[in-house]
Amino acid sequence: MCAHTRNERSRLALHACCGPCLLEPFDALLAEGYDPIIVFANPNIEPKGEYVLRLETLRSYADSRGIRVVEIDTGEELWRAATSGLERPARCHACYRVRLGLVSEWAASAGIELVATTLSVSPYQDAAAIARAGAAVAEAAGVRFLERDYRDRYADATRRSRDLGMYRQSYCGCLASGDEAAAERAARRQARKARRPRD
Numbered sequence: 001m002c003a004h005t006r007n008e009r010s011r012l013a014l015h016a017c018c019g020p021c022l023l024e025p026f027d028a029l030l031a032e033g034y035d036p037i038i039v040f041a042n043p044n045i046e047p048k049g050e051y052v053l054r055l056e057t058l059r060s061y062a063d064s065r066g067i068r069v070v071e072i073d074t075g076e077e078l079w080r081a082a083t084s085g086l087e088r089p090a091r092c093h094a095c096y097r098v099r100l101g102l103v104s105e106w107a108a109s110a111g112i113e114l115v116a117t118t119l120s121v122s123p124y125q126d127a128a129a130i131a132r133a134g135a136a137v138a139e140a141a142g143v144r145f146l147e148r149d150y151r152d153r154y155a156d157a158t159r160r161s162r163d164l165g166m167y168r169q170s171y172c173g174c175l176a177s178g179d180e181a182a183a184e185r186a187a188r189r190q191a192r193k194a195r196r197p198r199d
C-alpha cells in the first residue's frame, strides 16, 4: 500500500489510448505516488464507431474507480495532416507526436507539469520512439515527459482486461493499421497451413 495521501501526490496527465492499456500503467503510476488524470487524445482512431467504443470502454472502467477522464476531441484532420503520405514507422512516429503533443499542451494549460502515456505497455508499439516523441513535444509545451516502459506488464494487462470483459481491439487505431493487422493475420494463417503435415 502506498503511503502518499492524495494531496502529497504529483499530478500527472496520463495519455491513454484504450481501457486495456490503462490498467497496468495507471496502477504503476499510483504506486509510484503520482495522481494521474487520464487524457484521451486519439484522433488516429478510425472509424468513428471504433473511437467511441474505445472511449466508452475506458470511461466505464474509470467511472468504476472514480478516476477523472478528459477527452480532447480535435476531429481527425490534425492527425491526417501530420501523417499524410507516411508509411510505418514514420507514420507512427508522427502519430505519437500528435497525440502526446495534444496531451502536453492540455497539461500545460491545466498547470500540470508531468505527462506520461499508456502506449508503452504494448509490445506492438515502439517504446523508444514513444519516449523520443514524448520528450520533444513535452519540452515544446513547457512540461516534462515521464518516460516509462511497461511492456513487462503486458501479460497482466491482457489477463486483467479479459477478466473484466473489456472490449479489446484487434488493430492499433488508424485505418491503415486495420489493413496491416488483417494482412499479418492472413500471413500467419498461411504460414500455419504451410507447416501442417500433408497426407
Ligand code: SF4
Pocket (backbone or CB within 6 Å): 044, 045, 083, 091, 092, 093, 095, 096, 172, 173, 174, 176, 177
Ligand atoms: S499504426 Fe497505430 S501508432 Fe501507427 S499511425 Fe496507425 S494508429 Fe498511429
